[in-house]
Amino acid sequence: MSSNRYKRYSEYVKDDVCHVLFYLVTTHSVKTSQPGYYSMSKSDDDGTRLFGRSRTIQDLLLKVSRVAATRVSVLVVGESGAGKDIVARLIHDMSPRRRGPFVPVNCGAIPKDIAESQLFGHEKGSFTGAVAQHVGMFEAARGGTLFLDEIAEMPLELQVKLLRTLETNTIVRVGGHEAIPLDVRIVAATHHDPVEALRSGALREDLFYRIAPIALHVPALRQREDDVGDIALQIVERLNARHRTRKRLSTQAMKALRAYTWPGNVRELRNTLERAFILADEQIELQLPRRPPPREEVRHNAMTLHIGTTLAHTQQRFIVASLRHFNGDKPRTAKALGISLKTLYNRLALLPESERNAASGSAPPAANASNGGSASTSPPATMP
Known part of the structure; x- marks a missing residue:
């Protein structure tokens, strides 16, 4: 994005931050030379998973805009399908690193036996099959952002090396000896409760505090019911544009959409609408399970x-x-x-x-996330 266009949309955020997000996530695509283990691409994201006007989403986007201007590492937490990858991409696109690469990595999808080589690279002849030098994802993200999705799924032995890399700001390729300096920002994400991941031993505590001076929570779709209708209409609009049709949601379909709790979040909403869209003539009808009873009831202590x-x-x-x-x-x-x-x-x-x-009546103390420095606090804080 040119500096003038970025400035224009940065000013627009003051009035309607949701449209800024929608613009950013629908006009940028992930560019990388190693597509095998990445969690986000233009084809699997329709730009709507964080679309909405609810106060919850606008609060999140305001925090994102503040975090993006800094160099601090960020942990994005939320349920599967809630849009953690879009938040990570938005942090990059609104940051001073936006002209650099955005390299997303699904830590749970990389085969364990090649994970170290994929992240840190390897030298020619370092192991059987290493017929050429390989640049890892850390080096591929130089000058930009490395998005470590599902960080709690990373093998513990690899977490040790990741921690050392973040502490020294250098990497050593597999089979190599040279310490290669890094210039990369880390954004991590998990669908797990990080505290439970720490307690179970799935996530190292020292690594957690290194990657999570700031924690951003992406709300589930059931926590922003007012956005469901807008998101659904946006998805249908994009489907109509793609297929050159004029299908529309019926009144009953809109009621059903708002009554359902969407445990799979916007990913489930999108898939449901795509199926119904394909089967519909002009009017889209839906049959969804009824809203389950309240999840909890508190009375008399x-x-x-x-x-x-x-x-x-x-x-x-x-x-x-x-x-x-x-x-x-x-x-x-x-x-x-x-x-x-x-x-x-x-x-x-x-x-x-x-x-x-x-x-x-109050929030936990916030971390210092001033531009140009790293915020280190215990516990991790949400942005004010």
Whole structure:
């Protein structure tokens, strides 16, 4: 994007940040020479997964715009299909590194036996089949952003080398001896609760604090119901443009869309609409499961949870309910839950800001993310 166009859209963000996001994610494509393990491309993203006018999304995009201007590493947390990859790409596209490469890597998709070579590169003859020097993804992202998707899926032995790389800001190719300096920003993402990943040992704590001085939570679609209709209309509009048709959603279809909870988030919404679109004549009809009963009910200092509620969601709701019970008193809440105050702040940082404020009336302390430096704080903080 030219500097003039970027300036114009940066000014536009003050009035309608959602349209800025939509512009960015629909006019940029991932360019890389190693397509095998990347999680985002023009073909698998229709630019709508974060489209919406809800306060939740606008708050997220405001945080993204603030984070993007810095050099700090970022951890993006959210359910599968919620749009973590688009948030990562937007951070890059709104940053001073936007003219550099954006290299997304799915840490859980790279075969374990070649993961180190893919990330850090290798020298010719370093192992059987290494017939030529190979530039890894860290070097491919020089001057830009490396997006480590599903960071908690990375093998622990590789996490050790990743930590050393981030601490020294250099890499050594497999079979090599030269320390190669890096110029890359790290954005990581996970659909897991990071605190649980730390507790289970899937994610090293020292690496976690290196990659997550700032944590951004991407809300699930059920947490922004007002956006469902707008997103659906946008998807249908793009499908009509692609197929040169004029199909439309029926009134009943719109009601069904808003009544469903979308456990697969916008990815499920898009796939559902694409199937219905193909089968429809002019009017698109939908038959979806009815909205399940409320996920939890709190009364008389007790909480009722329904079968089918995810463990991560259960933990989040129980923490919010406990914090409300103790009138926002975090030390008392942490003691009652049997966790440290630090752990409580970590978990609260992963909640949408509206829920966090509703429960406690305040947010965890924010990290210093001034431009030109790295923010290091414990626990990771959401942007103010």
